[in-house]
Amino acid sequence: MNCLSPSILSADFSRLGEQIRELDEAGAQYVHIDVMDGMFVPSISFGLPVIRSIRPCTDRIFDVHLMIEEPGRYIEDFVGAGADLITVHAESCKHLDRTIASIKERGILAGVALNPATPLQTVEYVLEKVDMVLIMTVNPGFGGQKFIPYTLQKVRDLKKMIDARGLKTDIEVDGGVNLSNVEEIMSAGANIIVAGSAVFNGDVAENTQMFLDILNS
Numbered sequence: 001m002n003c004l005s006p007s008i009l010s011a012d013f014s015r016l017g018e019q020i021r022e023l024d025e026a027g028a029q030y031v032h033i034d035v036m037d038g039m040f041v042p043s044i045s046f047g048l049p050v051i052r053s054i055r056p057c058t059d060r061i062f063d064v065h066l067m068i069e070e071p072g073r074y075i076e077d078f079v080g081a082g083a084d085l086i087t088v089h090a091e092s093c094k095h096l097d098r099t100i101a102s103i104k105e106r107g108i109l110a111g112v113a114l115n116p117a118t119p120l121q122t123v124e125y126v127l128e129k130v131d132m133v134l135i136m137t138v139n140p141g142f143g144g145q146k147f148i149p150y151t152l153q154k155v156r157d158l159k160k161m162i163d164a165r166g167l168k169t170d171i172e173v174d175g176g177v178n179l180s181n182v183e184e185i186m187s188a189g190a191n192i193i194v195a196g197s198a199v200f201n202g203d204v205a206e207n208t209q210m211f212l213d214i215l216n217s
């Protein structure tokens with residue numbers, strides 16, 4: 001199934017609850033929550049108290065993308081705050097296998113993210129252990145960047161790797177996705193689509209609906 005995961009990094013934070021309810025009513029299946037620590041990536045976004053406070057706004061899947069150093073230190077806290085799916089960057093974990101196990105032990109979904117230049121081989125041995133692989137299609141740290149074209153081939157190669165093993169692992173793409181390139185990205189094999197600026201710039205409900213029409217076509 002194809003799902004939309006709007007990134008609230010581009011939301012109007014003064015009306016965050018209201019905007020999340022708008023996404024929910026428009027039918028977005030996930031809410032993508034970008035946590036940045038100013039170390040793994042240059043920016044600092046928001047963290048646990050914000051996630052806790054928006055949790056009552058929707059029952060949609062909280063898709064928490066941790067762009068923080070050694071995320072293994074905080075898994076319990078993010079589960080407690082309401083995460084349904086936690087994605088950690090392979091580049092940020094000294095012990096990726098242990099961090100994935102710590103997410104799965106808590107009964108939620110686990111994802112592993114790769115920066116654009118990180119080889120797919122990095123997930124080769126843990127592929128069976130995760131529910132999702134997130135292919136970064138921009139360098140992480142900011143919303144509103146331009147999609148990096150070579151990452152499309154990476155999505156195709158990952159899809160091949162997953163199919164060859166008979167797995168059903170989800171492929172999420174994140175960064176620079178818009179209404180003009182989303183079809184090509186889905187054709188490459190992605191089934192969970194993150195979009196921040198393309199959803200929140202303009203009419204949120206209308207943009208969500210336009211993405212969902214493409215995802216469901």
Ligand SMILES: O=C(CO)[C@H](O)[C@H](O)COP(=O)(O)O
Binds near residue numbers: 010065197198
């Ligand atoms: O992880 C991210 C940045 O590191 C964001 O999820 C991503 O950039 C979404 O924003 P946009 O769709 O505007 O590119």
Ligand SMILES: [Fe+2]
Binds near residue numbers: 033
């Ligand atoms: Fe993200």
